[in-house]
Every structure is written in structure tokens, then in C-alpha cells.
Amino acid sequence: MTMWGGGGFGGPMGGGHTPGRPGGNLPFAGIPAELQAGVDHLLAQEPAHPAPDVSFTQVPLAADERRITLVRLITAHPLLLIGSVALVAAVATAAQAGPKLTELAIDRGMIPGHHDLAVVGLMAGLYLVATVVTALSQRWQAKVTGRLAARVLYDLRLRVFAHLQRLSLDFFTEEKAGVLMSRMTSDIENLQQLLQDGLWQFAVQALTMVVITVILFTMDVRLALLTVVMVIPVLVAMSAWFHRASARAYQRVRDGIANVLADLSESLHGFRIVVAHNRQHHNVVHHRSVVGEYRDANVATARIGALYGPGTQMVGILAQGALLAAGGTMVIRGSLSIGALVAFFLYLNRFFQPIQLLAQQYSAFQQGNASVLKLRTLLETTPSVAEAPHARPLPPIEGAITFEGVTFGYDPARPVITGVDLTIEPGQTVAFVGPTGAGKSTLAKLITRFYDPTEGRVCIDGHDLRDVTLGSLRRQLGVVPQEPFLFAGTLRDNIAFARPDAPDDDVRAAVAAVGLTDLVARLPDGLDTVVHERGQSLSSGERQLIALARAFLAQPRVLVLDEATSNLDLQSETRIEAALDVLLEARTAVLIAHRLSTAMRADWIAVVDGGRVVERGSHAELVAHGGRYAAMYETWIRQAAPEAHGQAGIGPAVPAGLAAPSAPAGG
Amino acid sequence: MTGAGPLPTPEGRPTGAPAPRYGPPRATIDRDRSKSWLRRAMPIVAAHRWTFATALALSFAGLVIQVQVPQLLNRAISDSIVRHAVPLSHYGWWVVGLGAAAGLTGFLSRLFLFRTAYAMEYDLRNVVYEHLTTLSFPFYDRVQAGQLISRANSDIRSVHLYLTFAPMILVQSAIAVVAFGYMLSINVLLALVAMVTMPFVYVIGRKMRASMFPVSWLIQARLAEVATVVDENVNGVRVVKAFAAEENQLRSLASAARRVQWATVKDADLRSQWAPAIQNLPQVGLVLVLLFGGYLVIQGHLGVGAILAFNAYLLMMQAPFTMLGMLIMMGQRAAASAGRIYELLDEEPTVVDRPGAVVLTGCRGDITFDDVRFAYGDGSGPAVLDGFCLHLDPGETVALVGATGSGKSTVARLLTRFYDVTGGAVRVDGTDVRDLTLASLRANVGVVLDEPFLFSASIAENIAYGDPGASRERIVAAAVAAGADEFVRALPAGYDTVVGERGYTLSGGQRQRVAIARTLVVNPPILVLDDATSAIDVQVELQIHDALRELMVGRTTLVIAHRLSTISLADRVVLLDGGRVVADGTHAELLATTPRYAEVLAQAEEHEAALAATATATAGATPSEVRP
Incomplete structure (x- = not known):
């Protein structure tokens, strides 16, 4: 570990705005000591790369729609290609001058009776010139083809990655991550050698054969x-x-x-x-x-x-x-x-x-x-969830969400959601409750347009989600997924994920809102502490809080919390309750609740079962209604009650009356 | 323990399985770090010496045959065409025979060579993978998967290609020696003149090596950066999409790709500086032959034919020199790559079986944490646990309660020996866990982690993960106990449904239930539930609790709890604060005696109270009402 540990945690390298950027600052990016000087020397020559001028569009540009072929890849940079071809021709021709000059030197300078050292010297001189020309051509060819290959591969990396970004969630659930990795690494790297060197060697050899065939015919x-x-x-x-x-x-x-x-x-x-x-x-x-x-x-x-x-x-x-x-x-x-x-x-x-x-x-x-x-x-x-060609940016929304006759199945033959009609007014907090697999999370995924309904439509402020651009939609939504995912980078990068240029004050406000200030104070480098996905320095509760801070900073109009509070211990949960109150205020919020206690904080509750909304209303209304929700509520109390007795049995000191549920609080 | 069932073999697969088709790697690298990278790789080369030697010998034979062809043609012209001494058909058949022989040796030598190459790759890949499986958690905590994947991909390739093709190129270069011999036999002086540029080839080669090594290393390191961005993006795709962060991610990739681009262009530039010189120096030799040889011809010391012969021989030397240039380049990459692979292979597992470690048998389930101190990293950081003492009697169920970051999960990780304590000891049945074999310890301690990772395999295979030989009945029984049976049966292919790489097609609660079933199928005498039911809705959780309660009979169980409902499963509750146990007793005792426990729970009070009965009922006690 000490072998390369020296360069370990050295604080973030370069402007670390981008969470995905690994940077060289994590341990295990070791550099052998004997190389350090050489690499330092190289890096000293590296100019500061300008911030990449790339923009992401859901609909690929026309140029990116054409199917890729080797020919199209290399013709994308015509000037470099013309340069390469010219230099290849120069190499192939200059290299064939030798035998001809030798033949002339022999015929005109060495044949008995024609001894002429001057001619031999001249031809040798010309041969030397031809060799130098060959070497220089090769030198330039290496430079030009090297640049061509590097640019083609840069383009290709971006194009493939951008396309990966466009693909819908279902693609990622069906394709193994490692396979996608190998496309972006092994397959693209495989082209490096070919484009930089192989293709041009191929051209030189082919051209040489043509030249020699011509010579054979003249003979x-x-x-x-x-x-x-x-x-x-x-x-x-x-x-x-x-x-x-x-x-x-x-x-x-x-x-x-x-x-x-x-x-x-x-x-x-x-x-x-x-x-x-x-x-x-x-x-x-x-x-x-x-x-x-x-x-x-x-x-x-x-x-x-x-x-x-x-x-x-x-x-x-x-x-x-x-x-x-x-x-x-x-x-x-x-x-x-x-x-x-x-x-x-x-x-x-x-x-x-x-x-x-x-x-x-x-x-x-x-x-x-x-x-x-x-x-x-x-x-x-x-x-499968593509941006429509006529999609318009979603204007700033109030946050009214409507489901109109929505039916959806991951496999269209097996609908998970059937004929759901639902209207959520702006600013309301709605909880989806129901058994696992009932379709709660799926309803939330339809709001964020991770999937499109098979039938019916989902609208926000009356805009069918399929008619608006994905970026403009999701920028106004905040999602806290079930499992928080941390990207390699600093804590700040992870929190400012949606707004990488957010000022420090905003980041700190988000940290404070979710009650992470203590944690940040405890970490060695505060907000600049490097975290990554499997790092164990953070507990799952803390990760969940970071995910909440991430959503908080995004200041979305509509917030979707997918069982987000379930991973927290009571203390953390309490800590964020207050923050959530602030966060939910004047926002439309959808809570996917596994606990009725979570559901009860909502303005109203939608009970989802078998892919349908079977009941809706406030907690009190639903309990009074005596339907599905009331039954769930009953079951909960009934099942919990013996448990409480059991508890009492174990702990004899439980005061009497504790096991009995108290009456629901008003409101 | 009672009914603990047959433990999996230490190797984790059922005995009597058919011999696998693909065997272990034949060799691994030399452990001696002071040796050069090539010497350290030698054991792997040596393991394939026979096929390798055959390939090289056949390659050399093919070379000898090829050299014969021009000689044969020369003799055919002089003997058959000029002098009519031998029928032309005689030489014709000879050429045909040589052609066939050249084809055959060429075919066989290549076949053997590539077999060797891919056999070495097989060894290297498996050596790296097997080593990765031995490494401990602290290593995985600080390393990114993208980095490891990149090393296992491009780095291994560049090393094994070099190991195979370098000797081949050297053999092919033997033709240069043969050619030099012929040249010497014609005219010693001219031969020396022709070779005068060769020392420069060597010197330039060395310079090229020195200047290109750092850039090769840089390229490999930067390819790994690209891999890391992609890896995270693929695994964190939902977050990226949810926050419409595609453009930011694309920028991350673009800057990583830009850095690769810069390094590869730098590589091409450096190469263009040296490689043409190495390739064309032999041509300069030809110029000198023409000039000096021409002078000798004019002086009458040499025949014109010799000039042509020298031309042909120097041409023969051209190919080896071109290849040598390539070899130097490959060597650069291979050395840089080997360094990155060795860095991985030299990583020592920190949590290993001690010499003389004993197998834990007949585990009773007596657990002691004795004055445990633990800090992540190298142990010098802030301690997560400090003076942590806890004893679990066999068959007891204990809930561990504490605020976020109090070190609850760490306790579980120490019991399963994912990490070793910094101070103190963890004992199972009175034996320090460091004195037990890892395999037997983990076979006896079943842990359900808070991370319900599923593998891309069928649900049945996922449940039988810890015991691949488990019968379908046991798998179903475990699933029933974990409350998973019902939804699994509703899936298109039931237990044979293949779940996605991260189990995406299942909801979080469903994944947790499969994870619980996965642990139950092993039937361990000690069970650790690390926040295992957090994503499961309460009704289902209660069902699972019923099943768990039955399973916990006769089993020592440590429950890391966030919910009061989960706490109710335990005989005893332990409050963890500031890295040590601050209170220990029944739920009720703690409430009555420990203000801090009440405080931890009371922080939930307002919330819970406002939410009224439901939560209260689940917990079995309302903190507000408990307060004395």
C-alpha cells in the first residue's frame, strides 16, 4: 500500500465540478516512482484543456443518425484524411525509388566500359535524399494519422456515450453493465491500433503492390x-x-x-x-x-x-x-x-x-x-422513451399531475398499471400506498417519464409528457431513488449533481436542510472529501441524506420520493422530517410509502393494488370509509398488537397501557 | 447447530460436481518485487514452454525454408536454363515441395504461437480474478470498479501480446544474422560498411524507449478514467436520468476522452520522432553499399551481382528492423501495463487465515465483542468503535440501536470479519475470529446486508447463492420464510426468472426478501440482519418477522435496527453511542433507565406522536407515554 500510497488523498485535482470524473486523486492510481519524473515532464507540456464544448440532445443530431462504418469514421475529418492519404502515397512512392536508382547506378556507372564514379555518387546522393524524404513522410504520416485516429476515437467515445445516455431505463435493466463497459472500452480501444497504424500500413502495402504490378507489366x-x-x-x-x-x-x-x-x-x-x-x-x-x-x-x-x-x-x-x-x-x-x-x-x-x-x-x-x-x-x-421530434421545452410548471386512463406494463402483455385516472393539484403531497409489486414505484416512474404509458397519458400542467423535452421535464422534477448512488468525486460534487455550478452557500444550505452539517464537520476535508460508490466511510442513512440534499439543491417543482425515508434510523428520519416539510412546501410531492406512518403526512393517499388506484382520500376519510385502506390499517394494528404484548412479555417493566394504540391525532 | 444442515464445502460448491472443463491457471507471477517486470512474468511463460518452443522452432524452420527459395531459383536458372544440365521440372517440383513445406510450417507455427498467447492470457486473467477474490474490504473501499476492469482488460492484453510476440519477432530477426553471414562471405569490408548504421538503431531504440514509457503509462491510466466514468454512469443511470444530468456526464466523459486524445497524440508525436529513423537507417546502409560498393566495382574488386545480392540481404534485414521498432513500442505498453497489473497482484489481502487457523465446527453461537476498537482506513483515523463490549448468549436475539453513523453496521462487519478490529477482539464460542478460518466463520455467520445486490441469474440461483447445491424444496422453503414466495411465483418464469444485473426488475422490498432467503437457505447458526427489512412494507415485514421468529429459535441473532417494529424482535436491546455500548437491557428497561435511549427514540417522538396510533402500535410503545 505504501508503494503508491504516497500520492494518495491529495485533495481534488483540477476543477472538480464533474462528479463522474474520477480524477487522479483517489488512491490506487499509483505511479511507479521511476516514471514519475517522465510523467511530470509530460504533464507540464499538457495545455489546460478548455471546458469541453459538448451539449446533450435527446434526439441525436442528423450527423449521428447515420450508421457508422469504418469509412464514415475516417472521412469525418477530410483534411486529416487527405493529408494521410497524400503522405501514404509519398511513403509508398519514395520507398520504391531505391531499386530504380540502384539500377541506374549499375547501368550507367558500373557496367564495364561505363565506369563513372560521379554517376554512382550522384545516384547514392539521390538515394539518400529519397530515404530522408521517406523518413520525413513517415514522420508526418505518423503525426497526421495519430491525430486523425485520436479525433475519430474522441468523436466515437462521445457519440456512443451520448447514445447510452439517451437509452431508456429498460435497456439498462436488460443489458449487463459489463457488456456496456466493453463497448465503451474494449471495442473502442480495439479501433485505436487500426486507425492509428494498421489502416495506413494496409494502404502503403496495397499501393506498393499496385506500383509493382505496373512495373511487372512494363517488363x-x-x-x-x-x-x-x-x-x-x-x-x-x-x-x-x-x-x-x-x-x-x-x-x-x-x-x-x-x-x-x-x-x-x-x-x-x-x-x-x-x-x-x-x-x-x-x-x-x-x-x-x-x-x-x-x-x-x-x-x-x-x-x-x-x-x-x-x-x-x-x-x-x-x-x-x-x-x-x-x-x-x-x-x-x-x-x-x-x-x-x-x-x-x-x-x-x-x-x-x-x-x-x-x-x-x-x-x-x-x-x-x-x-x-x-x-x-x-x-x-x-x-423506448424517445423525445418526440416536435417536443417543446416544458414551460415553468405549477405542478399539476394528471393520469388519464393510464395502462402500462414493462411487458405490454402483462400490464402492471391498468386504467389509472388520478389528478394531483399543484402543491399537494400525495402518498402511494399498497403492497409491494402493486405498481406504486411504476406510477412514480411514469411521472418522471422513465417509461411511457402503453395507453392513456400522463400530463403535467396539461402537457402530455410525451410532447415535452426530457431535459426540461426532469429539470423541474426531483427524484430520491430507493437506493442512493454516489458518484466518485467530492461530497460537494455529489450534492450539486443537478446544478454543478451551484454556489457554496446553496450547497451548505442543502447540507443544513437535511441535517448533514455534523457529518460534513466530521469529515477530514469537509465538502471536499472524496466519496465513491462503495466507499464505506458513509452509512446507508448518510447516503440517503446526501441523496435528499441532492434533491433539495435541485429545487424542483415536483418531488418524487421513492421509499426514501425507509432506510433511515429514527433519529435521522426525524432530522429530515423538518427539512422535508420545508422541501414539500409549495411543491407537488409524490411519496411512495411503505409505512402508513409516512403515508399519513400526505394531504391525501392513493391506495394502489393490482395496478389500479382502488381508493383515495385523506387518512381520516379512508379509515372512516372502511375500505381497503381501513383494512390495511386494521391489519397493521391487529398484527402489531400481539407483537406489543410479546414485547411486554419480554420486558416486564413496560408500563401498562403502552400496548394499547392511542387514538389518531386530529388532522 | 440444530438442523443447521450440511455446511457448504470450504470451496463453496457441492462435492462431487463434475470436473470443470477449464482448469486453474498454470502459473502465477513471481512474487519478488525487486525483479524486472519481464522476469516476474517468466513463470507464466515457462508454464507454456513446450508449445511456445514448438512454435518458435517451427517458425525458425519456416524461415530457413523461405531463404532456400531464392537460392533454388538461382540454381534453376544457372543449371537448367543456362546450362541445360538438369531438367527444369526437377527444380519446379522442388519449389512446389518447398512451398508446401513453408505453408505447413507457417500454419503450425502460428497455431502453436497463438495457442500459447491465448493460454497465457487465460492464465493472466484468471490469476488477476482469483487474486481479486482474495482481497479484503479495505481494498475495495478505496478502489473503483472501472479501474479494475480497465486493468483486467487492456492491460492484460498488452502484456500477453508482448510476451508471445517478442520472442517470435526475435526469432524472425534471426534472418538478419543469416543475411549478415551471407554478406560477410561476399565481402567483409562492404558488409561492415552496410552494417555501420546498426549501432545507431540500437541507440535510438533506447532513447525511444525512455521517452515513450511515461506516455504509454499515461494512456493506460487515462483509459481507466474513461472506464470509470462509464462504469458509474451505467450503474448510476437512474440518478443521472432523474436529474437530467446527461449533459454533465457527457462533459465528464468528454474531458476524460480529451485527456486520452491528448496523450495518444503525444504518443504519436513522440513515435514519429524516433520510429522513422529506426526504420530508415538500414536504407542509409543501402546508400553506403551503393556508394562504396560502386567504388569497389569500378576498382574491379567486386562484381556487379554483389551489389544486387547486398540489396536483397539488406532488404531481408529491413523487416526485422521494422518489427524491432514495433517490438520496442509494444514493450513500452507492456511494461506500463504490467506495472498496473502487478500493482494489483502485489496488493496483499489484509484479512486472511492465520497460520494454524482452526475450522469452526459445531458452532454454539456464543459471541463476544471484547473492548473492540475500530477505525476505517489504516486505523489511524477517528475510531468508529472504541471500547465496544457486547456478549450474546447462544440463541439470543439482540437488537443494536443507534443514531446514523454510530457504527452499527461496523459491528456486523467485524463479526463476519469483513474487517479486522484495530484493538480488542471479537470471539465466537470463545475463539478469536482471527484464529478461525474465514470460510468456516462465514459459513456459520449468515449476514443479510443492507445492500440487496442480486446477480444476473435466476431467482432460484440467487437464493441458492451461498449453497449452490441446495434443492428446490429448500430454496422454496427459504423464500417462503422470507416472504418472497408469493411474488416470485407471480413472475413470468417463477423461480427461474432471470433478474437483471442489479435486480432492477424487482422492487427494493422484493430484492431484500430474496436477499433474506439467500441467507436463510444456508441455515447459519448465527444470523446478522443489517437493516435488512428497511425497504419492505410493514405488513410484509410483520409476516417475515413471524417467520424469522421461528427461525431465530436456537440461533444467535444480531439485528441492526432502525424501526421500532424490528426492535421488537429482540430479547435484548443494546444502545450504541459514541462507538461504545451505553445501555443494555430490554426495550422497557432502557426506556426506564437510560435517558439517552429515550432521547434517541424521543427524537422520533413528535413525529411519531403526530402520526398517532399506527406507528405506536407497531412499536408496541409510545415513547411519549413511556416517559416517567
Whole structure:
């Protein structure tokens, strides 16, 4: 731990407005001591990157709607592409100057009778110039293609991530987090090598082959034709086979790595459960099988590659054998000079050399393509809750919520909510109660438009939620989910999640409102203390309070609390009651209550059961009505009563009368 | 304990399971940190030495065959075409034979090589994963999952590729030695002239290494930053959406991606500074051959053909040098990546079995916390528990009550030995938990955490998580006890319904019930409920309580409670404040004798009182009325 612990908690690095940004300040971002100086030197050269100029739109821009292909990716930056192509051509041409200059030096300077050291010197000088030109072209090519690749990948990362942000909640419940991770990491990184280097090597080699083919034809048309007729169809057939076979195999590899990462990710996120249940060994064995399948997929692609690469090589040698037979016969018959045959073989060698490299690059290309396909599938997934093309921003709302004949099911065939009609007036606090699975949380998810109703409509101030932009809707809503989630970053970042530029005073006010001032005072760096999702420095109650502070700071018109208070001990709960009173004041609020005690603080209560609102009214009205709610209330008291007696039995000192419920307080 | 059922084997899987298809990794890295990264990786390479050696030998054979082809063509021209001494078909068949041999050796060498590569990757991935499973909670507290995933992904790849392809490239480079031999045999002086640039290749290679190492490291570190943003975004998607924070998240990613972009461009720039020089220095050798060789030809010391031969040989050397440049680059990345992987593998688990640790058998369930002190982190921070003493008799049910942050959950984490105490001791049946094997301790202590994480598997598999061999009857029985049976049966595929990665398709209360069933199926003699019913509605909670009450018979239970209704499950209530037990007794005793207990509860009083009967009834006592 001390190995890299030195650089540990050093306070936030850079302007830490963005909660998601990991920063280098967390421990375990260790840097080997021998590298520190080099990295420092590098970082000293890094300019301050301007705040990224990106904006998020629910509806993808027209440019982002086109399906991605390798070609479209690289043509997105035409200037860099033209530069790359020009430099590739320069490299391929300059590198072929050598043999020609050598030939001239021999023919004009070394052949007996033509001895001329000046010519040799001149040609050597030109050769040196050509070499320098080649090196400089390569240098610039590396710079230009490096920039092109970096920009393409930057664009791609943003585009894929933005699309992930657009996808609806149902997508995230169906797809494993690790699979999404592998799209954003492994698949995109896979393109790095291809775009930076592979593609251009491929181009250089292909161009070299074209140049040499031209040279072969200028030397002897018959032999050149023979070569083309013999070699090209075989190579094309082999490449077509490789293309098909490897495309399938590389898809399997991409799936394999996605599964490996998904398994790893799940083990990491569920680590506590794994340990509590002694599952380590079982999981290790399971991971072996996932990695084993990935290995097998890789070996299968290797087999295909091993057939293709050496196969093309064999074709090259066999072609030389055939040329030897054909050309040799021609020489014996006197229709070809020996010198021409020798020169032809020399060039033929140069022709087959790039084929080898080409075959290697082609598999890199196929791998990259497999990644592009995976990314394309992701990008073509349409969000089920999409912003309508005509969506308007929701104007500042009063907070009237209406459900009109709403039916909804995660699976449309199995409705969870059926024919719900409900009106919540601005400023009212309404509690949804009912058994687990009755649809309480689902109703709340329809208000925040995490899902769209299958039938009917949900309106706020008369605006159908499907007609307004998602951002303008959710900015006026505040949600405290069942499980608080903390992002890596400071406490301040987490609280100011909805308004990263909120002034310090506002953040402190939110902290005070939920009663976290003590905690902040206790933490070593106060609001700048770094927290993250699985950090144990905060109790679940404290996390819940942070989630409340987050909602508090957002100052929403409509607040949705999903069982938010259930995770708190009584003391914390009391602490936030007061804050909630302030928060709920003059706001429309929906409480998803598991305890009738929570429900009773609402203006009125909607009893949800079997996907319908079966009763509504104030606590007193519902109890008086003698329906479902009254029954729940009865059950509660009846079931609680023996418990209280049991309690009394255990603790003999309980004063008499404690077990008896007191009368409901008025109001 | 009574009816505790067969404990899972220490390995956590039923005995008699078929041998897994995929075996353990063959080797792990060298533990000696003073060695270079390559030496530390050697055991893994050595574990695959036979396939690896075969691949290299075949590769070398293929090289020798390839070199023969030009020679054969030369002889064919002189023997068959110029002198007609041998029929042309003779050489024709030879070429065909060589071609076939080259194809075959090429195929086999590649196959063996890639097998080795992927076998080493398999080892590395499993070694890293297995090591991760041994690490303790403090490690997971300070490390982000995105960081670990990134290391397990791109870093492992760059290391295993280098381990496999570096030796291959070196073998291929042997062709340079062969070519140099031929050159020496033609003209020693010219051969030396041709090679004069080679030392520069070496020097530049070293410089390139030094300048590119930091940037390689930087790239890997920054890729991990991107991974972390994505990981959090995927796992915290509901918060992001609820607060319409998509744009902020996109900005986070954009700045992380921008930092990657800068580093990769820097990498390309540094590479462009060195790599072309390394690739073209052999060409400068050709220029010198042309100049000096031309002079020798004109002086009559050398034939023209020699110039062509030197050309061909230097061309042969070109490929190895290009590859060497690549090798240096790969080496950079691999060294940086290996450092990041070793950082992980060198992390020692802090909570481990002591030598001579005993297996906890026939657990009675006697629990003692003896003057326990505990602080998170390295132990120097503020103590969460200080002078904490508590004793639970076998079969007793104790509720632990305290304000948020008072250290209630910490008590549970110490009992299961997720963490080790900073001072004092935790004893089960009189034995310090540090003297018990972790597996046997955790098999006997069942804990329901406040975090109801479900795995992407069927509900039945999730319930049988701690005992994968559990029969369907036991799974259903546990589900019934946890109040989960009813809603599980209503799901499309019942117990075989696959739940999402974080159990999203189930509500929080449903997940908690599955989590309770998961612990009940193990049937442990000691049960810890850490805020386990907080998201369950009261009616269901009462049902569960009834079931739990039955289960608690003969079982030591520690309940970490927030609700008065939950407190009512306990025989005894313990009030935790300031890191120690400040009161201990029945609920009623505490109310009567301990002002602080009344105070903690009284803070809920106004609220509870205003809410009237329901809450009162659940609690079994109204604090306001209790007050003397």
C-alpha cells in the first residue's frame, strides 16, 4: 500500500465540478516512482484543456443518425484524411525509388566500359535524399494519422456515450453493465491500433503492390499476365473466405470479451455478497469457464488466421515455381532473356512481400470491423422513451399531475398499471400506498417519464409528457431513488449533481436542510472529501441524506420520493422530517410509502393494488370509509398488537397501557 | 447447530460436481518485487514452454525454408536454363515441395504461437480474478470498479501480446544474422560498411524507449478514467436520468476522452520522432553499399551481382528492423501495463487465515465483542468503535440501536470479519475470529446486508447463492420464510426468472426478501440482519418477522435496527453511542433507565406522536407515554 500510497488523498485535482470524473486523486492510481519524473515532464507540456464544448440532445443530431462504418469514421475529418492519404502515397512512392536508382547506378556507372564514379555518387546522393524524404513522410504520416485516429476515437467515445445516455431505463435493466463497459472500452480501444497504424500500413502495402504490378507489366506482359491470372483469383478467393470466416469468429471474440468483463464487473459490484456467502471459489471456477470460452473463441480466429497468412505465402512460392517453369521454358525457346527473367523474379519478390503484411493487416482490419459492428448495433438501439421530434421545452410548471386512463406494463402483455385516472393539484403531497409489486414505484416512474404509458397519458400542467423535452421535464422534477448512488468525486460534487455550478452557500444550505452539517464537520476535508460508490466511510442513512440534499439543491417543482425515508434510523428520519416539510412546501410531492406512518403526512393517499388506484382520500376519510385502506390499517394494528404484548412479555417493566394504540391525532 | 444442515464445502460448491472443463491457471507471477517486470512474468511463460518452443522452432524452420527459395531459383536458372544440365521440372517440383513445406510450417507455427498467447492470457486473467477474490474490504473501499476492469482488460492484453510476440519477432530477426553471414562471405569490408548504421538503431531504440514509457503509462491510466466514468454512469443511470444530468456526464466523459486524445497524440508525436529513423537507417546502409560498393566495382574488386545480392540481404534485414521498432513500442505498453497489473497482484489481502487457523465446527453461537476498537482506513483515523463490549448468549436475539453513523453496521462487519478490529477482539464460542478460518466463520455467520445486490441469474440461483447445491424444496422453503414466495411465483418464469444485473426488475422490498432467503437457505447458526427489512412494507415485514421468529429459535441473532417494529424482535436491546455500548437491557428497561435511549427514540417522538396510533402500535410503545 505504501508503494503508491504516497500520492494518495491529495485533495481534488483540477476543477472538480464533474462528479463522474474520477480524477487522479483517489488512491490506487499509483505511479511507479521511476516514471514519475517522465510523467511530470509530460504533464507540464499538457495545455489546460478548455471546458469541453459538448451539449446533450435527446434526439441525436442528423450527423449521428447515420450508421457508422469504418469509412464514415475516417472521412469525418477530410483534411486529416487527405493529408494521410497524400503522405501514404509519398511513403509508398519514395520507398520504391531505391531499386530504380540502384539500377541506374549499375547501368550507367558500373557496367564495364561505363565506369563513372560521379554517376554512382550522384545516384547514392539521390538515394539518400529519397530515404530522408521517406523518413520525413513517415514522420508526418505518423503525426497526421495519430491525430486523425485520436479525433475519430474522441468523436466515437462521445457519440456512443451520448447514445447510452439517451437509452431508456429498460435497456439498462436488460443489458449487463459489463457488456456496456466493453463497448465503451474494449471495442473502442480495439479501433485505436487500426486507425492509428494498421489502416495506413494496409494502404502503403496495397499501393506498393499496385506500383509493382505496373512495373511487372512494363517488363513483360506475358509473364505479368500469367502472374495476374494465376495469383490474383486465388488470393481473392482466399481473402473472400477469410473475410467471411473471420467476421463470424471475431464477433464471437467480441462477445467473449464482453462476457468476461460482465462477469468481472458483477463480481466487483457484488463483492460484499460474494464474501458473505463464501462464493469466491465457485466464482473463480465460473470465471475460468467464461475466460475459457473467450480463449477458445480467440484460438478459433487464430486457426483461421493461421490458414490464411501462411496460405497466401504458399501461393506466392507456388507462383514462383510456375513462373520458373513458364519463364524458363520461354528462355529455353529463346523468347525471353535471362536478365529479364532475373529482374522479373526480383520484382516478384517485392510483390509477394507486401501480401504477407497485407494478410496481417487484414486480420487487424477484420477485428476492427467486428468492433464497429458491435458499436453499430448499440448505436442503432432506439430508446423506448424517445423525445418526440416536435417536443417543446416544458414551460415553468405549477405542478399539476394528471393520469388519464393510464395502462402500462414493462411487458405490454402483462400490464402492471391498468386504467389509472388520478389528478394531483399543484402543491399537494400525495402518498402511494399498497403492497409491494402493486405498481406504486411504476406510477412514480411514469411521472418522471422513465417509461411511457402503453395507453392513456400522463400530463403535467396539461402537457402530455410525451410532447415535452426530457431535459426540461426532469429539470423541474426531483427524484430520491430507493437506493442512493454516489458518484466518485467530492461530497460537494455529489450534492450539486443537478446544478454543478451551484454556489457554496446553496450547497451548505442543502447540507443544513437535511441535517448533514455534523457529518460534513466530521469529515477530514469537509465538502471536499472524496466519496465513491462503495466507499464505506458513509452509512446507508448518510447516503440517503446526501441523496435528499441532492434533491433539495435541485429545487424542483415536483418531488418524487421513492421509499426514501425507509432506510433511515429514527433519529435521522426525524432530522429530515423538518427539512422535508420545508422541501414539500409549495411543491407537488409524490411519496411512495411503505409505512402508513409516512403515508399519513400526505394531504391525501392513493391506495394502489393490482395496478389500479382502488381508493383515495385523506387518512381520516379512508379509515372512516372502511375500505381497503381501513383494512390495511386494521391489519397493521391487529398484527402489531400481539407483537406489543410479546414485547411486554419480554420486558416486564413496560408500563401498562403502552400496548394499547392511542387514538389518531386530529388532522 | 440444530438442523443447521450440511455446511457448504470450504470451496463453496457441492462435492462431487463434475470436473470443470477449464482448469486453474498454470502459473502465477513471481512474487519478488525487486525483479524486472519481464522476469516476474517468466513463470507464466515457462508454464507454456513446450508449445511456445514448438512454435518458435517451427517458425525458425519456416524461415530457413523461405531463404532456400531464392537460392533454388538461382540454381534453376544457372543449371537448367543456362546450362541445360538438369531438367527444369526437377527444380519446379522442388519449389512446389518447398512451398508446401513453408505453408505447413507457417500454419503450425502460428497455431502453436497463438495457442500459447491465448493460454497465457487465460492464465493472466484468471490469476488477476482469483487474486481479486482474495482481497479484503479495505481494498475495495478505496478502489473503483472501472479501474479494475480497465486493468483486467487492456492491460492484460498488452502484456500477453508482448510476451508471445517478442520472442517470435526475435526469432524472425534471426534472418538478419543469416543475411549478415551471407554478406560477410561476399565481402567483409562492404558488409561492415552496410552494417555501420546498426549501432545507431540500437541507440535510438533506447532513447525511444525512455521517452515513450511515461506516455504509454499515461494512456493506460487515462483509459481507466474513461472506464470509470462509464462504469458509474451505467450503474448510476437512474440518478443521472432523474436529474437530467446527461449533459454533465457527457462533459465528464468528454474531458476524460480529451485527456486520452491528448496523450495518444503525444504518443504519436513522440513515435514519429524516433520510429522513422529506426526504420530508415538500414536504407542509409543501402546508400553506403551503393556508394562504396560502386567504388569497389569500378576498382574491379567486386562484381556487379554483389551489389544486387547486398540489396536483397539488406532488404531481408529491413523487416526485422521494422518489427524491432514495433517490438520496442509494444514493450513500452507492456511494461506500463504490467506495472498496473502487478500493482494489483502485489496488493496483499489484509484479512486472511492465520497460520494454524482452526475450522469452526459445531458452532454454539456464543459471541463476544471484547473492548473492540475500530477505525476505517489504516486505523489511524477517528475510531468508529472504541471500547465496544457486547456478549450474546447462544440463541439470543439482540437488537443494536443507534443514531446514523454510530457504527452499527461496523459491528456486523467485524463479526463476519469483513474487517479486522484495530484493538480488542471479537470471539465466537470463545475463539478469536482471527484464529478461525474465514470460510468456516462465514459459513456459520449468515449476514443479510443492507445492500440487496442480486446477480444476473435466476431467482432460484440467487437464493441458492451461498449453497449452490441446495434443492428446490429448500430454496422454496427459504423464500417462503422470507416472504418472497408469493411474488416470485407471480413472475413470468417463477423461480427461474432471470433478474437483471442489479435486480432492477424487482422492487427494493422484493430484492431484500430474496436477499433474506439467500441467507436463510444456508441455515447459519448465527444470523446478522443489517437493516435488512428497511425497504419492505410493514405488513410484509410483520409476516417475515413471524417467520424469522421461528427461525431465530436456537440461533444467535444480531439485528441492526432502525424501526421500532424490528426492535421488537429482540430479547435484548443494546444502545450504541459514541462507538461504545451505553445501555443494555430490554426495550422497557432502557426506556426506564437510560435517558439517552429515550432521547434517541424521543427524537422520533413528535413525529411519531403526530402520526398517532399506527406507528405506536407497531412499536408496541409510545415513547411519549413511556416517559416517567
